[in-house]
Amino acid sequence: xxxxxxxxxxxxxxxxxxxxxxxxxxxxxxxxxxxxxxxxxxxxxxxxxxxxxxxxxxxxxxxxxxxxxxxxxxxxxxxxxxxxxxxxxxxxxxxxxxxxxxxxxxxxxxxxxxxxxxxxxxxxxxxxxxxxxxxxxxxxxxxxxxxxxxxxxxxxxxxxxxxxxxxxxxxxxxxxxxxxxxxxxxxxxxxxxxxxxxxxxxxxxxxxxxxxxxxxxxxxxxxxxxxxxxxxxxxxxxxxxxxxxxxxxxxxxxxxxxxxxxxxxxxxxxxxxxxxxxxxxxxxxx
Amino acid sequence: xxxxxxxxxxxxxxxxxxxxxxxxxxxxxxxxxxxxxxxxxxxxxxxxxxxxxxxxxxxxxxxxxxxxxxxxxxxxxxxxxxxxxxxxxxxxxxxxxxxxxxxxxxxxxxxxxxxxxxxxxxxxxxxxxxxxxxxxxxxxxxxxxxxxxxxxxxxxxxxxxxxxxxxxxxxxxxxxxxxxxxxxxxxxxxxxxxxxxxxxxxxxxxxxxxxxxxxxxxxxxxxxxxxxxxxxxxxxxxxxxxxxxxxxxxxxxxxxxxxxxxxxxxxxxxxxxxxxxxxxx
Numbered sequence: 001x002x003x004x005x006x007x008x009x010x011x012x013x014x015x016x017x018x019x020x021x022x023x024x025x026x027x028x029x030x031x032x033x034x035x036x037x038x039x040x041x042x043x044x045x046x047x048x049x050x051x052x053x054x055x056x057x058x059x060x061x062x063x064x065x066x067x068x069x070x071x072x073x074x075x076x077x078x079x080x081x082x083x084x085x086x087x088x089x090x091x092x093x094x095x096x097x098x099x100x101x102x103x104x105x106x107x108x109x110x111x112x113x114x115x116x117x118x119x120x121x122x123x124x125x126x127x128x129x130x131x132x133x134x135x136x137x138x139x140x141x142x143x144x145x146x147x148x149x150x151x152x153x154x155x156x157x158x159x160x161x162x163x164x165x166x167x168x169x170x171x172x173x174x175x176x177x178x179x180x181x182x183x184x185x186x187x188x189x190x191x192x193x194x195x196x197x198x199x200x201x202x203x204x205x206x207x208x209x210x211x212x213x214x215x216x217x218x219x220x221x222x223x224x225x226x227x228x229x230x231x232x233x234x235x236x237x238x239x240x241x242x243x244x245x246x247x248x249x250x251x252x253x254x255x256x257x258x259x260x261x262x263x264x265x266x267x268x269x270x271x272x273x274x275x276x277x278x279x280x281x282x283x284x285x286x
Numbered sequence: 287x288x289x290x291x292x293x294x295x296x297x298x299x300x301x302x303x304x305x306x307x308x309x310x311x312x313x314x315x316x317x318x319x320x321x322x323x324x325x326x327x328x329x330x331x332x333x334x335x336x337x338x339x340x341x342x343x344x345x346x347x348x349x350x351x352x353x354x355x356x357x358x359x360x361x362x363x364x365x366x367x368x369x370x371x372x373x374x375x376x377x378x379x380x381x382x383x384x385x386x387x388x389x390x391x392x393x394x395x396x397x398x399x400x401x402x403x404x405x406x407x408x409x410x411x412x413x414x415x416x417x418x419x420x421x422x423x424x425x426x427x428x429x430x431x432x433x434x435x436x437x438x439x440x441x442x443x444x445x446x447x448x449x450x451x452x453x454x455x456x457x458x459x460x461x462x463x464x465x466x467x468x469x470x471x472x473x474x475x476x477x478x479x480x481x482x483x484x485x486x487x488x489x490x491x492x493x494x495x496x497x498x499x500x501x502x503x504x505x506x507x508x509x510x511x512x513x514x515x516x517x518x519x520x521x522x523x524x525x526x527x528x529x530x531x532x533x534x535x536x537x538x539x540x541x542x543x544x545x546x547x548x549x550x551x552x553x554x555x556x557x558x559x560x561x562x563x564x565x566x567x
Contacts, residue, residue, distance in 0.1 A: 080500055105515065110497040112512050158497075
């Protein structure tokens with residue numbers, strides 16, 4: 001079986017740019033995997049995601065080397081509508097992707113583009129809006145709602161298209177803490193309900209580290225590290241130097257370990273932290 | 287701002303579009319001001335019936351006043367060839383009847399057209415326009431561009447407000463500025479607004495690609511495009527009857543006005559009354 005995404009020695013230099021945005025990147029993402037792509041600003045994360053979506057080279061001028069394949073087929077050779085069916089992309093600025101006058105039309109737009117039969121459309125709109133908790137917003141203009149709601153509308157409009165791969169570009173960057181929790185909850189729900197290949201771009205690992213199967217660190221247009229979350233977060237100091245912020249609970253226990261006060265595995269979530277702290281206080285973790 | 291509930295919503299968007307065409311285009315074929323004043327009255331009655339907040343209509347008063355000032359000002363200041371014009375004096379000033387009368391006729395026509403448009407945009411959401419265009423089998427790309435244009439008008443105003451608020455937050459005092467200074471300031475707004483518009487155009491283009499849009503509007507794998515939105519607005523018998531009635535009335539108005547000259551301003555009772563009032567007849 002073909003992997004969901006194969007990036008083979010990809011380099012991309014935007015038109016008039018002095019240096020490549022991504023350089024000789026190779027990455028394979030198996031179907032159904034949750035991949036978290038982390039890295040500082042200007043690292044090349046969004047460029048890599050746009051190459052997987054096909055926006056590069058379809059919509060941006062520049063120089064390319066290497067190949068990106070989605071389910072074994074080269075992205076460059078695929079039509080926009082076919083790519084939209086397979087790869088959903090939620091932009092970091094949700095408003096940037098709104099093209100319609102109401103939330104319902106926003107969800108509907110993609111469905112009509114990919115030829116979903118009318119009999120199925122209502123069901124898909126209902127399912128996507130329930131999952132993203134926006135059922136009460138369907139009649140509202142998408143640009144007239146809160147930041148968190150906008151992000152959820154953007155996710156719903158892509159989810160309704162039933163893509164096999166879903167890319168979320170910094171989905172929590174423009175939302176309040178409550179909105180951020182809801183986005184994470186939606187991603188967790190997606191993991192539970194469907195075998196969806198999920199690619200999330202974030203430079204703050206707090207929210208998604210525990211959900212991911214693998215975290216990929218990109219810096220200066222190159223992959224610096226790719227590993228399962230626990231292994232990836234083993235060296236928080238290195239990550240901080242790389243402009244990536246591990247979960248606070250991981251940082252706390254990493255410091256305790258650096259001072260010789262803790263020897264166990266670094267926790268990724270608050271719950272794991274409470275258990276590790278409890279064990280530490282009882283003398284088992286030290 | 288359209289009303290939450292309105293009797294207009296019982297009618298199909300195409301019927302409402304036909305009403306717009308009737309109210310806004312018919313005045314072009316009518317010179318007689320009484321007919322155009324009647325159309326204005328009809329639009330006002332329909333606004334009331336459509337549960338539009340009449341306070342909303344007050345927003346258009348400055349526009350109506352400015353247009354009147356401009357049109358009658360031109361007729362007063364530049365009346366044309368005076369040798370053939372009938373002069374009369376009012377409040378110590380000399381006026382010429384024909385240009386003033388024609389300004390009045392044109393003003394009534396313009397206001398009637400404007401009220402037709404006000405009625406339409408006060409009782410129709412952008413979605414209704416989109417459904418109407420799709421129902422008329424306008425190519426998808428055209429109807430979609432129309433919808434995007436409607437949306438971009440709102441975004442433009444929002445961007446303008448954001449830029450102005452940002453300047454006011456940094457101490458800009460519009461109240462203390464002269465008209466000339468304000469004009470200069472508004473000219474300067476074009477630079478950031480243009481830059482934002484370009485960025486938005488780029489973003490929307492990427493979003494369209496990401497959602498599988500093609501210029502033909504045809505879905506992946508060919509075949510006709512599904513139109514879920516249009517199917518939700520069935521055309522009823524009353525829509526057909528009203529649209530046919532309005533279309534027939536429009537044709538009658540065009541024939542009577544342009545072919546038979548029945549709506550000539552010279553046949554207007556107001557014309558005779560005005561001449562008698564100022565002592566020219």
